Amino acid sequence: xxxxxxxxxxxxxxxGAATVIRAAGLAKTYPKASTAAVxxxxxxxxxxxxxxxxxxxxxxxxxxxxxxxxxxxxxxxxAYVGGTDVVxxxxxxxxxxxxxxxxxxxxxxxxxxxxxxxxxxxFGIPRRESRSTADALLEQFHLSRxxxxxxxxxxxxxxxxxxxxxAIFHRPAVLFLDEPTAGLDPQGRLALWEALExxxxxxxxxxxxxxxxxxxxxxxxxxxxxxxGRILALDTPAALKQGLGADAVVTVATSxxxxxxxxxxxxxIEGAVRxxxxxxxxxxxxxxxxxxxxxxxxxxxxxxxxxxxxxIAESTLETVFISLTGQELRD
Ligand SMILES: Nc1ncnc2c1ncn2[C@@H]1O[C@H](COP(=O)(O)OP(=O)(O)O)[C@@H](O)[C@H]1O
Ligand SMILES: [Mg+2]
Numbered sequence: 005x006x007x008x009x010x011x012x013x014x015x016x017x018x019x020g021a022a023t024v025i026r027a028a029g030l031a032k033t034y035p036k037a038s039t040a041a042v043x044x045x046x047x048x049x050x051x052x053x054x055x056x057x058x059x060x061x062x063x064x065x066x067x068x069x070x071x072x073x074x075x076x077x078x079x080x081x082x083a084y085v086g087g088t089d090v091v092x093x094x095x096x097x098x099x100x101x102x103x104x105x106x107x108x109x110x111x112x113x114x115x116x117x118x119x120x121x122x123x124x125x126x127f128g129i130p131r132r133e134s135r136s137t138a139d140a141l142l143e144q145f146h147l148s149r150x151x152x153x154x155x156x157x158x159x160x161x162x163x164x165x166x167x168x169x170x171a172i173f174h175r176p177a178v179l180f181l182d183e184p185t186a187g188l189d190p191q192g193r194l195a196l197w198e199a200l201e202x203x204x205x206x207x208x209x210x211x212x213x214x215x216x217x218x219x220x221x222x223x224x225x226x227x228x229x230x231x232x233g234r235i236l237a238l239d240t241p242a243a244l245k246q247g248l249g250a251d252a253v254v255t256v257a258t259s260x261x262x263x264x265x266x267x268x269x270x271x272x273i274e275g276a277v278r279x280x281x282x283x284x285x286x287x288x289x290x291x292x293x294x295x296x297x298x299x300x301x302x303x304x305x306x307x308x309x310x311x312x313x314x315x316i317a318e319s320t321l322e323t324v325f326i327s328l329t330g331q332e333l334r335d
Contacts, residue, residue, distance in 0.1 A: 025049035029081035043233035056224035064233040065213035102171035117151035141169040161192020181212040217321035250289035257313040272303035
């Protein structure tokens, strides 16, 4: 599958690149909570990498970002960003990072350009330099023609790009983005992806969270799949999908017994890896997609099953998530 915003570059940072984020046994149990929001996370992110935390609502993504950015105090474990101990030295850590949270934190009383300019002044950057950096960032994020507009005139996607532009004003060692494209329309999402690709091309290290498997697949060098506060798998999107041992997903709907059809396909179809019932259809992961369609039709018809619908898709990170958890990654 190709994608207009798909990156051409090799999806891995330079070998030997420095480790910029290092978390070990990182955990958080909120006061009065019976279970841990984050339950012992180990990960390392290298210089120049776009690293994704992929998981459903409540998985612990925001809490993890909170701990890595010195906003949430861990109950256990350690976190280092750019060699700085985030827990022991949160003030220094905060100078090295930038966070774009899920809330719109733009100043509504200022114009688009002023949101950048005053941010520069706030960081102690001289007026002249703040002015030129604000201009350059508007250009880079395709917002120049909105410079004089109030931020209320921006679409959700443009506001999100402005927040990213503001976040990188002081050239942070790591940019954290918490669900940056949640709630954006497809066009806004694509424009943000392009902006992030531009940042990565400039060497910016990025950690983002998402519950969108397509986003993780297309954008991230490596992905940690997280659920119930634990990392279930961590690798490149390609390696995660290869690890499934299946390269296609067949979905078949029948007017007859689904259990019966599932059992029949499972024994008939060579390369059947996993079969489950979902939304009134049989879904089967298969290794070896050659002539899959006729093989499925022949098997079903020989078994006397009337087929209502049949589709074949490539394995995705969603398939990986399902095989790890038995559940859908709800969008
Ligand atoms: N401030 C908080 N106080 C208590 N519980 C919280 C707080 N923030 C998050 N949680 C709980 O911690 C778990 C993980 O939440 P969160 O990190 O926000 O997940 P995600 O960002 O993946 O949706 C959830 O069960 C959530 O209800
Ligand atoms: Mg969240």
